[in-house]
Amino acid sequence: MRLLFDYENQQKQSTYLPKCDVEKTELSLKRKQKLHLPVLCENEISRHYTELAKQTHGVNDGFYPLGSCTMKYNPKINDVLAGLGGFTEIHPLQDLESVQGCLELMKQTEEALCTITGMDAMTFQPAAGAHGEFCGLLLIKKYHEIRNDLKRNKIIIPDSAHGTNPASASMAGFKVVTIASKEDGCVDLDALRQAVGEDTAGLMLTNPNTVGLFDKHILEITQIIHDAGGLNYYDGANLNAIMGIARPGDMGFDVIHLNLHKTFSTPHGGGGPGSGPCGCKQFLADYLPGVLPCLTEEGYAWHQPKQSVGAIKAFYGNFLVVVKTWAYLLTLGSEGIRETAQNAVLNANYMMHQLKDTYDLAYNQTCMHEFVISLNKEKHDCNVSAMDIAKALLDYGIHPPTMYFPLIVHEALMIEPTETETQETLDRAVAVFKKIMADAMANPENVHQAPLLTPVRRLDEVKAAREPHLRYVWDKDE
């Protein structure tokens, strides 16, 4: 495929702006370097991006069981409503009277999400899950700092956690204490008891965890941390499994983040924007960053938390993503939210059940919204890896599961079907998984060649990293 910069002839570009209707003012400073940007007519721009779209696999292209990412259907009404001029044309620094609808929408969404999670307050400022983690950890830091409990500089994180957890802890100035999970994939209570102490600032936990299991000792876990003087942080990456069924706020969690682009159906946009609101119990609410909408006698206004940690970005977060979330919540309602979780878990168990005679399950028990299979035996016996199975799926139009995560399972594939897939889609996917395994066992060499039908085949990633070519470069004389 041609790059935007590969088109040979300079083309006539469209005119978008009228002639300037005032006297021209020139600045005293000018750039010397020529500015190279594509020179394409509109027709070619349209075709270029149409071709790029064809080489992009979206949820609309097929089954997308990417574990931990909750690739559910993205309802179109959400996009339509987020595109209303009454939201898109609003300047973030308009007078309060002129933004009452925005504040009301944020407040309503905040209250609904607090109800779902058992939290008391929430900020939408974090732009993504990792940003929400950073925010939540800053609240924990502030809590200990205000109590003058300055020795609490360690965050405990299970070895099954997403990489963002330890990275966020480090950005908030904490040292990370990693605790090994038990063989059943859950937190080792004895290891946890040994890890806590006077330097414990808190615990970060995903529940259901990254192997798709709900930790049944959750109340003991959060109690151990509280008894030691620490706080409990809930990573909301996997909330889709339990929303409407149980709430982190009732399990002993003090601060959480959500991933609106996962659980609440706002799309992922090829990598973002997401939205990672950070919720907390009342005793932490005064530390939240930014400003929060509140209802006063004169209508909605901004409230500035008194001992705020500051700001983690400009303005109020990815507002249009919040609009999509509110549309989704209104559509689902109380029962729909519960039904979503039930079906997410049912679909995962159904698929796991169908596959367990063909693939080794990392944990052979009822899962939540996702499950992990391991190709460790096949890798060892006939050199068929998780990567091979993943790449073979591409030729069947199925987006592969998350590969090589969680790190505690060798040759892992993590499968999350989500609730928006039909039984028929699951059955077809199961048939494909089984066929790939049968073919691989019959002829292991063939599966190393996959994929064969994609726009490009397996890439030389080592070359990409060793000889970084990160931008197009023009000849000097151009």
Added chain:
Amino acid sequence: MGNYVPNTAQQQKAMLEAIGMASYDELFSVIPDSVKLDHLDLPEGLSELEVHRLISALAAKNTVYPTIFRGAGAYRHYIPAIVKNVISKEEFITAYTPYQAEISQGILQSIFEYQTMICELTGMDVSNASVYDGASAAAEAVGMCCERKRQKVVVSAAVHPQTLAAVKTYCWGKDREVAVIPERDGITDLAALSNLLDEECACVLIQQPNYYGHLEPCEEIAALAHQAGAKSIMSCNPIMLSILPTPRECGADIAVGEGQPLGMSLAFGGPYLGFMSTVEAMGRRLPGRIVGETVDVEGKRAYVLTLQAREQHIRREKASSNICSNQAYCALNAAVYMTAMGASGMQEAASQCISKAHYLMKQLVNSGLERVYQQEFCHEFVLRSPICCTILLKALKEKGILGGLPLNEYDLLWCATEMNTKEEMDQCAETVKEVLNHAFTL
């Protein structure tokens, strides 16, 4: 309403039976009873039409100003029709981060093209695939510069207040000191900067044009920073970069900025786009996704996420940043905008912004407002009102005009872009004149 769950109650029952369960209770039996909810205290679900009505009613409670003379970090520019059309393709909206390169060449190539255009605007060698916004980009850039013996961060008081706030918060997280260079006559005070610089300084962060729209002496600031062994970071307006000396030409090591002016709506503050680019020597310190060119097994050119050894999923607590999701869709938006406008279109937009801002400034001064600073400015400027700002803004609002942003009781930060016509600006000045005349005849 059960929207979006496609399996019927009967199918669900059959699927439960297939896994050997009688009910959903059994499926969730691992959850302790004491935390199980009987009922979620939210209203019942609604039909699509009802949701459309409710949320449209909220949108209608906001005021869309036909005329906007306010910027301060969020700018209304003309967005060619093709931009929103291209980015509304469902694949671009619904895809995840392009981990599976073989079926993600479209997204990956679009990011590579975006990286190239950001490098062209800033004069830099390496760009990442985006971060959350301009403020967090500045905070991440600061993090790139800090080393064990250099933990002091020096920031101009004339950067956007929210950029400064984000930098302070990120630095507080890492227990780093932030020293603010005072402003003098609306630009960074060079003498004060010299006094702040020492061998513990990691970097100097400035904004070009600065919060008040003024041009900063960027070259001198970068030179001062380098003399002290510190890095120079410039936060830039991307439209102005099409005509101003590039951060590279100014001697900066890292260029960041708020990418919203590149074809994104005002959207009440987000989603926006943080762009980041740097010199080759610092490329591996960039946070976030980076796309690189390579070949597939048949030798065909292809694109892939690369240099991942920097990132959280590999390095965990030792990663350069925790960023995972970014603003890829906004980066696509920016790339399509820059492609449609082209270099000449962007330069024309920049030139019109500047020309119109100067025209507006003259008209408003003729109406009785007074310049606060005498610095050279781009498309924003500060004027002092002889009466309280709120009276002026109220009168303008009645004409459908969003006036400048109040910085205090009397000073307003104004902005003009190519969207503002001479007629609008004349009307704005006329309204201001009427209000002031009225105030002084009372």
